[in-house]
Amino acid sequence: MSAAATTKNKTLQRRLVSIPFKTLPRTFRDAITFTRRLGLQYLWIDSLCIIQDSSQDWQQESAKMGKIYSHAYCTISAAAASNCEEGLFALHCELPLLPVTPNAPAILFKISFPGWDSLFNKSTLIRRSWTLQERELSPRILHFTKHTLLFECREARISDHNHELNSNQWVLKSSLSRYFLNSSVRCLDKIHSGSVTAPHHDLVTEKYYELWRRMVQDYNSRQLTHRTDKFPALSGLALEFAYLLNDEYAAGLWRKDLLRGLCWKWSSNGARKQSAIHYGPSWSWAKMDVSITYGLIREDRVFESRSERGQFVHVPVDSRFSDPEILHVSIVPEGRDPRGTLISGRIYLRGQLLHLRRSKAGDYSIDGESLRIIFDYLPQPLVNLYLLSLGRTNVGLVLQVFEAGSKEYIRVGVIAPTEWEWFQDIESEDLTLV
Template structure:
């Protein structure tokens, strides 16, 4: 059954009038990626599409009923020569959980199918707009060999203008950026066109991405390039992407998994590996080994680790600031019990830590060194600063130096365990026997 898509028709005879269009076979539309900011209830009522104004907007509405950022997007869509524009606040019925629940799952198709995405990097909210420059570019006319030439006085800085912009710190935008085939970035003092593995700047410079992380981000058919990357490069990119996504901003924490679901589904289909709560089965051991970032504050930790929205304790998605480790050579543990069940739980083997005569030295509220006869035999990183009793560990992998990488767990009723930290330890200090359990 064809899916109904709603877009804004900007190509009518009257440039001041727009209308919503329902269609099942639309091609050649532009999608807008933008920051909502903190709109008031009055602004939402005025600018958003709601149940109350939806039917009226199908017949037509004034461009003045849109904020400046949206009006700028209309201007660019027309300048590109396209007639249709998709904006989430206008094309999805707002303040309607049923419509949002349906449309939020189709974001992957919206951005991957668009002719082009407009990225309003310069606009921090709806009303700011993105076409007015702080310092307009100056084009200088010169002559060489009798031919007229133009030189642009503006300089480019793609990393700061785009990659580190406020817009690209938003969780939803990561998916939008990866899945878009081509993007027009409107930064405060420069405009960029990203397509393939190249970025063209308005000063006629072309940037070519190195064959590292950016190479995969600029894939117009993402994640096709990942299939040719090999295990290590693919893992490196996925860990980098998840680290960036974990700390990206979300207005509603309940959107943590939804905001990347389309991207993960596409990767799952191409890689051919099941993905549960952001963890691919083929990279299970490496994606379980994450720790809360050393730079995170106690207040930020208090806001993390929230599992009320169905995120298990073992998923990196349960925290906002994480780092994956180790970076050096890693050998999977010879344990075949680490697997997902029908309820997305991990069936694991629980080992005891034999640390009775050891001394634990705190190197911070979450970093602990374990010593035995003045020799460091382990170090643990706790997920929170709260004191929790270690009731066992799950062996995930080892290094060539015979140090085991483990998840620290505490037991809850009925042989069920929750993760509360991670660490590495000399193998002599892990029990030889184990018991079965479920990590939730």
């Protein structure tokens, strides 16, 4: 960004006195003009309101981002602009011009405009990591797209092609449960609209966890300018879900859903590349710079729902697997925000650990059966690998000793499905994931 679009330590005092309107980028000027037309007095622009070269101010203010967007009157989305100089109001309506004969019978023309999903998915903002929580948390959003103005709130969404805001012209989000996998429908709208339903409270909570995992998949496919923002850019959403789930957040996962939260894998949509610096524990998806997926999870392999004697029952599917016992989760944040940048994260557990034997050909096997390991990064000459059973998830974590002689392990990959026979004679032991 240009100097005019940011606040830094050397420009802070001048900013506190005044900010000349004409010096601001076009998109900022348009946003100010629009805010004034709404009759509102205050406008938050991240790059102006946060001192960009102050890590202390950044940590302090980024921890408030969730509250800022969730309590805003309205969020302005410059959906058609690729940079801050292109503005908000560059709307183009390319309608065809057709010759009309004056004495011809009346003809009705119906103009077809791009649909909401098409306009939304073409926005440059959908590719940025920060905008996921900004959109999810905002009670109202106005999207200035190339073709039209889109509005969405917790209850409905509409475009300015509908000239009158009659109730029958709104697309009610309570009727959008069929779009459960649709990225253009906000996850929090699905929750607040009541479209996430189940015959039992525990199953509603399970669906909330599933929504979180879907958001994580979307989030990790987006772009971050600074890798250190991996946790801060999701902090506000994590706080919102902590209230919904009544659960403890742990480096992108949840304490009560930890076993399934660990079942992520590298997605084939991106090239794996290991960085020299990790911004997150080895067991967290946040360490990855490419898309991840929770496609290994088979929800019906964990629980099934059935009716017995008129009572709703929520029971484990396969009791032959032994789930690891989570003893303690330790998260050490770098700053004041426990959901922000981390210094370290450890999971202390008791589980079944199986040593993987490596053949001369270089592959790994159990009882002579070759294993297909999905490595988190490109395969490396790894030795002394172990397999940790994640119980009824039917998934196993591939681990490597962190330091010789210790019981600390780092995650290097995953195997699915696992077989319970592999672990039937294995005693549980205490270990730590770092």
